[in-house]
Amino acid sequence: MKILIADDDPNTIDMLTNTLEAFGYDVTSACDGIEASSLLRTGDYRIFISDWQMPGKTGLELCKEIRDRGLDNYIYVILLTSFSSMEGVVQGLESGADDFLTKPFNPAELIVRIRAGERIISLESREMTIFSLAKLAESRDKETGDHLERIRTYVKILAEELSKQVEFHDIIDGEYVKLLYLTSPLHDIGKVAIADSVLLKPGRLTTEEFEVMKTHTTLGAQTLAEVATCYPSAGYLKMAIDIALTHHERYDGKGYPNRLIGDEIPLCGRITAVADVYDALTSVRVYKDAYSHETAVEIITRDSGTHFDPRIVRAFLGCQDRFLEIKNQLNCETSRTVMA
Amino acid sequence: MSASRKWCVVVNFLFHTTDSKTRDGDSPSDAVSISTKAVESLLSIDVPQLLSRCLGNRDLARRLIERFQISTSELEGKIEKALSELQLEEVSLLAHRLKGEAANLGANLIRENSASIEDACRESQLPIAVGALADLKQNNKLLQEQLPVLIQNVATSDPDPKLSCLPKRQPR
Ligand SMILES: [Fe+2]
Numbered sequence: 001m002k003i004l005i006a007d008d009d010p011n012t013i014d015m016l017t018n019t020l021e022a023f024g025y026d027v028t029s030a031c032d033g034i035e036a037s038s039l040l041r042t043g044d045y046r047i048f049i050s051d052w053q054m055p056g057k058t059g060l061e062l063c064k065e066i067r068d069r070g071l072d073n074y075i076y077v078i079l080l081t082s083f084s085s086m087e088g089v090v091q092g093l094e095s096g097a098d099d100f101l102t103k104p105f106n107p108a109e110l111i112v113r114i115r116a117g118e119r120i121i122s123l124e125s126r127e128m129t130i131f132s133l134a135k136l137a138e139s140r141d142k143e144t145g146d147h148l149e150r151i152r153t154y155v156k157i158l159a160e161e162l163s164k165q166v167e168f169h170d171i172i173d174g175e176y177v178k179l180l181y182l183t184s185p186l187h188d189i190g191k192v193a194i195a196d197s198v199l200l201k202p203g204r205l206t207t208e209e210f211e212v213m214k215t216h217t218t219l220g221a222q223t224l225a226e227v228a229t230c231y232p233s234a235g236y237l238k239m240a241i242d243i244a245l246t247h248h249e250r251y252d253g254k255g256y257p258n259r260l261i262g263d264e265i266p267l268c269g270r271i272t273a274v275a276d277v278y279d280a281l282t283s284v285r286v287y288k289d290a291y292s293h294e295t296a297v298e299i300i301t302r303d304s305g306t307h308f309d310p311r312i313v314r315a316f317l318g319c320q321d322r323f324l325e326i327k328n329q330l331n332c333e334t335s336r337t338v339m340a
Numbered sequence: 341m342s343a344s345r346k347w348c349v350v351v352n353f354l355f356h357t358t359d360s361k362t363r364d365g366d367s368p369s370d371a372v373s374i375s376t377k378a379v380e381s382l383l384s385i386d387v388p389q390l391l392s393r394c395l396g397n398r399d400l401a402r403r404l405i406e407r408f409q410i411s412t413s414e415l416e417g418k419i420e421k422a423l424s425e426l427q428l429e430e431v432s433l434l435a436h437r438l439k440g441e442a443a444n445l446g447a448n449l450i451r452e453n454s455a456s457i458e459d460a461c462r463e464s465q466l467p468i469a470v471g472a473l474a475d476l477k478q479n480n481k482l483l484q485e486q487l488p489v490l491i492q493n494v495a496t497s498d499p500d501p502k503l504s505c506l507p508k509r510q511p512r
Contacts, residue, residue: 009437009440011408011411012440012444018394082436104443107392
C-alpha cells in the first residue's frame with residue numbers, strides 16, 4: 001500500500017516514515033501543499049496523511065480538493081493536528097477527512113488508524129468489483145429487468161429470517177447477510193459465456209441446449225475463481241463462487257452440476273435456489289405467464305425436502321409477505337428469459 | 341528556581357555524588373543508573389519517549405534532536421521579530437508550528453510556552469505573549485546547553501515501555 005505524507009516539518013515526516021516503513025508501507029513525502037497536490041494527481045496513493053497547516057495549500061484545502069475531484073479510487077485522508085478542539089474536528093470532517101491524528105503521534109495509534117483506513121479501502125474495492133461483475137452479467141441478459149435487484153433483496157430477507165432459527169444463529173450474522181446481498185447478483189454470471197442462440201432463444205430449449213445452458217454454473221464459478229486468483233485478498237469471492245456453482249443443486253441430490261445432496265450444498269447456494277425459483281415462477285417467461293405469489297408459495301412448499309432445504313422453506317414461509325411486497329415493488333412483468 | 345538554574349545545581353550535585361559513590365566502593369553501574377534516571381527527569385526532551393516514538397531507532401532520534409535544536413532557535417528569532425512588529429497572526433502561526441515540533445519531540449516545556457504564545461496572540465493578549473516568549477527563550481537556552489547530554493542519553497536510554505505496545509506486523 002502506497003502512502004503519501006505531507007508536512008512542512010521534516011521531523012514529523014521522518015518519524016512517520018520510520019514507523020510506516022517499519023510496518024512495510026511504501027511511503028512518499030511532500031514538504032508543502034502544492035507538492036502534495038501534484039503527487040495526489042498521479043493516482044498512486046490510496047492513503048494520505050496531511051498536516052493541517054502547510055505553505056502552499058493547507059490540509060483542509062487538499063482534502064476538499066480530493067473530494068471535489070470525485071475520484072474513482074477512494075483516497076483515505078488522515079489529518080495531523082496539534083490540537084483536538086471540536087471546532088477543528090468538525091472543520092476537518094466537513095472538508096472530507098476520514099480520521100485525525102494528534103501530534104505527538106503514538107506509533108501504535110498510527111498503525112491502528114492506517115489499518116482502519118485499509119479496511120475501508122478494501123471494502124470499497126470489494127463492492128466496486130462485485131458491482132462491475134454483476135453489471136457485466138446483466139449486460140448479456142438485458143431482459144431480466146430488475147431480476148438482480150429482486151434476487152439480492154430476496155436472499156437478504158431469507159437469510160435474516162433463517163438466522164432466527166437456533167441452528168443458523170451462529171452461522172448467519174450481519175456480515176454473512178451483507179456478503180450474500182453483495183454476491184448473489186453474480187449467481188448467473190456464467191451466462192456471459194453461453195451462446196446467444198441458446199441464451200436468447202425464444203421458446204423452450206431442446207435437451208442438448210439445456211445441457212449447454214446448465215454449464216453456466218461451472219463457467220461462472222471458473223470465471224470467478226480466475227478473478228480470485230488475480231486478487232488473493234478478495235476472500236469474499238469464495239461466496240460468489242459457491243453461489244454461482246451451486247444455485248441449481250437440489251436438496252435431494254438431483255440438481256446440477258455436481259448432484260450435491262443436502263448440507264453438501266453450501267448454505268448460500270441453498271438460499272439463492274429458493275430466491276431464484278420464486279423469482280422465476282412469479283416472472284413472465286416466453287413460454288409461460290407469471291404465476292401468482294400464492295401458486296409460487298404452493299410450489300415451493302410442495303418441493304420442500306426434494307428441491308429445497310426444508311429449513312429454508314420454513315424461513316421462506318415465515319417471510320413470504322415481504323417477498324410479495326418486493327415482487328410488487330420491483331415489477332417483474334418485463335422478464336422474458338429462458339428459465340435456468 | 342528557574343529550570344535552567346535547577347539544571348546547573350543538579351548536574352553539579354550528580355557529578356559530585358557519582359564521583360564519591362564510585363570512590364567509596366559502590367557499584368559504578370548503580371551510581372550511573374541512578375544518575376541517568378535523575379538526569380532524564382530534568383532534560384528538556386523526554387528521551388525515552390522519543391526513542392519509543394522512533395521505534396528504538398537511535399540515529400533517527402539523534403537527527404531529530406539536532407534538527408529541533410536548530411529549528412527552535414530559528415523560530416524563536418522569527419517569533420521575537422514578528423512580536424516586536426505586532427504581527428500577532430504571524431506570531432500565532434509560528435508558535436503553532438513550534439508547538440507541533442516540540443510536541444513530536446516530547447519537549448514539553450517548549451511546547452507549553454509555544455502554546456501560551458499562540459493562544460495569547462489569538463486573543464490579542466500582548467503582555468501574556470511577551471511573558472511566554474521570555475520563558476521560551478529561557479527553555480531554549482536550556483535546550484542548547486543540554487544538547488551534549490541529550491545526545492549522550494539517546495545512546496544510553498531505553499525506550500519508554502508505556503509507548504511500545506505496537507500491533508503485530510502483518511505480512512504484506
Ligand atoms: Fe442460474
